[in-house]
Amino acid sequence: MxxxxxxxxxxxxxxxxxxxxxxxxxxxxxxxxxxxxxxxxxxxxxxxxxxxxxxxxGLVALAADPEMRPPVALLAHAADDPGRAAxxxxxxxxxxxxxxxxxxxxxxxxxxxxxxAAHTLAASDPTWGDGEDEAxxxxxxxxxxxxxxxxxxxxxxxxxxxxxxxxxxxxxxxxxxxxxxxxxxxxxxxxxxxxxxxxxxxxxxxxxxxxxxxxxxxxxxxxxxxxxxxxxxxxxxxxxxxxxxxxxxKVKAELTWVPWTHRRLARRSGYGAGIESPGWYGHLFAAPDRPVERWMTKVAVLLREADHPVSSAHVIEAVRLAETLAAFRGRPRPGLDETTDAVRAVLCEGSDVPLALVRDRLVVGDVLGEVPAAAPAVPLQRDLNRLQRSLRLKPEADERALDLDLRGETDAARSRLLHRLRLLGVDWGEPTAGRTGTGTFRESWRLRWQPELHVRVAEAGVWGTTVEAAATARAESRALAADTLGAITALAERCLLAGLTDALPAVLGALADRAALDTDVAHLADALPALARSLRYGDVRGTDTAALAGVAAGLAERICVGLPPACVHLDADAAAQMRDRLDAVHTAIGLLPEPAGATGPGTLAARWAAVLRRLAETERVPGVIRGRAARTLLDEGGLPDDETARLMGLALSPGTPPADAAAWIDGFVGGSGGGLLLVHDERLLALLDGWLAGVPAEAFTDVLPLLRRTFGAYEPGVRRTLGELVARGPEAAAPGPAALVPGFAAVLDEERADGVLPLLHLVLGVPDPQATATEASA
Incomplete structure (x- = not known):
């Protein structure tokens, strides 16, 4: 050399x-x-x-277009198989x-x-174009x-x-x-x-x-x-x-330009001709004069934005250290190793934590290129580009959070677009847990555009020329191919989220056919929650869900009939799974509309309450299910306090095996709110305390793991309060009105309790019947 x-x-x-x-x-x-x-x-x-x-x-002239900004890539895919791409x-x-x-x-x-590319794509292992050209x-x-x-x-x-x-x-x-x-x-x-x-x-x-x-x-x-x-x-x-x-x-190939990212140029992404530091190389190319000084300035800006204290003196000292290291190592100028060592020692004060940020954001980087609108594209890609512009959703290589308020027209359209793309396998956005739960007016997403998504769009182009048409056709195809009731109900939910009303007839038809043939109550119970969520989302998004409501009501009726026999003589694992299904079905039924004209015992809520009471009182039903049914009835006001105490007394009687009693306790007080129930009802706490004190020593070891799991899930404050109540002794914890929790009166003051109702109605956004009546009389 x-x-x-x-x-x-x-x-x-x-x-x-x-x-x-x-x-x-x-x-x-x-x-x-x-x-x-x-x-x-x-x-x-x-x-x-x-x-x-x-x-x-034929595409080379586009490189001179002012809208073309690298990094970009030539994308070639087989015309009859868009997933085969390079x-x-x-x-x-x-x-x-x-x-x-x-x-x-x-x-x-x-x-x-x-x-x-016609030959490259026909090979048995098409790869990233020049991925085999390099060393x-x-x-x-x-x-x-x-x-x-x-x-x-x-x-x-x-x-x-x-x-x-x-x-x-x-x-x-x-x-x-x-x-x-x-x-x-x-x-x-x-x-x-x-x-x-x-x-x-x-x-x-x-x-x-x-x-x-x-x-x-x-x-x-x-x-x-x-x-x-x-x-x-x-x-x-x-x-x-x-x-x-x-x-x-040879195959027929179609080519176009697509945006690329620095991260996808990195060798760690699997690219054969990749480099370790595309961001660093991009800096060397853009700043041929004084590259080290300019690099250290970039690093300082990044660290300051991340709230790391970096001064001009730090930058000067880092440059001097990098140059000294290069001279000591016999290099013509400081390279990435020298600048990295200097950044770690001076700007990061020896810590690898801020240095990892520098490596990710600057050494590798997430620069995303741009391609002019004149570049060839499948019709579906053009429609997606149009929607991205109209909804102001610019593809970005950096991951970013997006919160949507579905009551707004633009945010609702954004949500539909992202859900439709997910149906097509174009996972630009991923739903995340936001400020509120599922089924409300808000959605949270995590967005990140990857270059490979252009291939997914090309693949999805076989389903239609617009995002809506392609998603509709894809949903109808999946409905015909679905082999389980759960898969179809999940698809129905996704169709409603995506606003694909044209796909619903085919999906609901497949759902009705599958539900009519499926006699497994567990399958029906697994399917109902998705339908209930779909109805709620449909209401939020203004979607006509009348047909879906009919299917959901039919499923609920069959569950009410078949669930009690299905809960008899289950082993521990099957009983725990059925307990979870019981919770999910209870939540789902609470979301379903009542059938037209149904009143009194004929309502769905009344029939479900009867199912819960039957489960709570049937001895052949496992304890964890009986306990959860009793607790659910109590929470809904369908079980008086005295009746609750009676059921607990029966479950914890001396004749009940300790393992069965512990399972009943897990079902009754396990999960959300179970600890507070014991805090505020010392009769139940006394019954539980008495049973626990009487468990034989040889049986206590067997039931301890289940009890620890049940009570260990409580909040620390709840556990502490329970401990204080038990520590007060059996007199304080004995059933009866004398056993009072600090801060609670012996008798409910209904007038003081009613004082919070106007504020509660205002928070919930529902009319206050008392205020309405007062206004009417005035």
Missing amino acids: TALATAPAAADARERVAWPLLLGVRHHGPGSARGVVAALEAARPDAVLIEGPAEAD FWPFAAFSPEWTAVRWALDRDVPVRFADLP DGAGRTDPLAELARAAGREDPEQWWEDVVELRGDTDPLAPFAALADAMTALRERYGHGGHPRDLVREAHMRLRLRAARKEFGDAVAVVCGAWHVPALARRTTVTADRALLKGLP
Whole structure:
């Protein structure tokens, strides 16, 4: 590599160039990118060939569009299978990109020379376009590692930075000549040493080079991976090259430009030609003068935004330390290692926690490119782009939170779009737990646009030309293919969330058919909550849910009939699962509208209360279910206090096995509010305390784990209060009106209790009957 420093400068490079000019590069290297521009400016070729899929010639002019901002990628996908795709990424600091821009800015013809995407996609393992072009490609001798080893260096990345990225040369052509000699020596020593497909690709590039020289003359420059330079310089015959291409599998391919991200250029993302630090390389390319000072300033700004105290003195000291480390290590200028060490020591005060932020946001980065509207796209992508603009939902590489108020027209439309995309497998947004629970007027999302989503959109294009039409067709197809009742009810819920009213008839038809055939009460109980949520969401979004309400009511009726027999003689695990289903069904029935004309015992709520009482009083039902049924009735006001105490007394009687009694306790006081129930009803607490004190020693060990799980779930304050009540002794905890909790009177003061009702009605947003009556009388 001494030629990098000793090659003489030339006054007129074009005159001494041995055409064609082969510029071997490292993909996504800022030094290579600057070197390519300098070499092209000196040689002034009549045409430029770029390593990339040959079909992209018709798209190359878009690189000059003012709206095109790298990083971007060429996306190729099979016309009949959009999921079969490959990418060719370009960053602002990619040598191929700078060569394209140089040619377009000077009206020099530019072509792509690599194997057509039609063949790449037909291969058994299509990958990210140039992912196998670099030294990092699987199965290939690593040229950088071999050259670094020959120079006595262990780290090929650092060696490449020193000899290319961090130095300049007076002769713009000398580095490429030296690198070509090195690659020739490597290929002579190790043979082909690359991916088997390299021979085919190089044959196609030679054919394209011959065609370009025939069209434009000998003054043609080729920008390609350095590994391929010796193969392009080698003399072969047209017949031999065509023979290598004969019989290659082929598919119809469609190509376009799509936005890309720096994070997807990183090697850690799985990209074969990836680099460790795209953000750092982008900085080196954008700031050729005083790069270390500018970098430290960026780091300082980032850390200050994260509330880390960083001053100008810190920046100055970090720059000095980086330069000292570079001199001590014999490097021409500070590289990423030196700047990172200086940032850790000075700006981060030795901590790796803020340093991780620097690495994520700056060293790698989340820059997202932009593509002009003129770029080819499937109709579905165009409709999505239109919706993104109209709803002001710009795709971003950075993850961000989005809170929606569904009462607003724009937010409701945003919600529908995100849910429709999820139905199509385009997971741009992911629902998250927000400030309020499920089924309210608010939704919370976490948004992050990934380049691969363009492939998902292309795949989804087979379902329709608009997002709504495609989501509707996809939902109808999934309804026909669903094999379980739960899958169909979940699909119905998603259709309502997405506002796909046209898909509901098919989904509800499949739901009714499946529900009529399914006799498993557990399946019915699992399906009902989703339907109830769907009805509530439909009400929030103004969706007609009358048909869905009928299906849900039918399911609820069948559950009321079949649940009691299904709860008899269950083992412990099955009983715990049925207890959870009982909770879910109870919540769901509370959300369902009552059938028209139903009154008194004929209401759904009344029939469900009868089911709960039957479960609570049937001895053959496991204790955990009986206890939960009793507790549910008590919470709803369907079980008097005396009756509750009677049921607890029966469950905790001496004749009940301790394990069964402990299960009843778990069902009754386990979960939300169970501890407060014992705090405010000391009769129940006394019954429980008496039973617990009487459990035989040999049985206590068996029931202790269940009891600890039950009471361990209470809030610390509740546990402390219960402990204080028990510590007061059996007299204080005995049943009867004398046992009072501090702060509570012996008799309810109804007048004081009624005083909170106006405020409660105001908070809940429901009319106050008393106030309405007063106004009417006035």
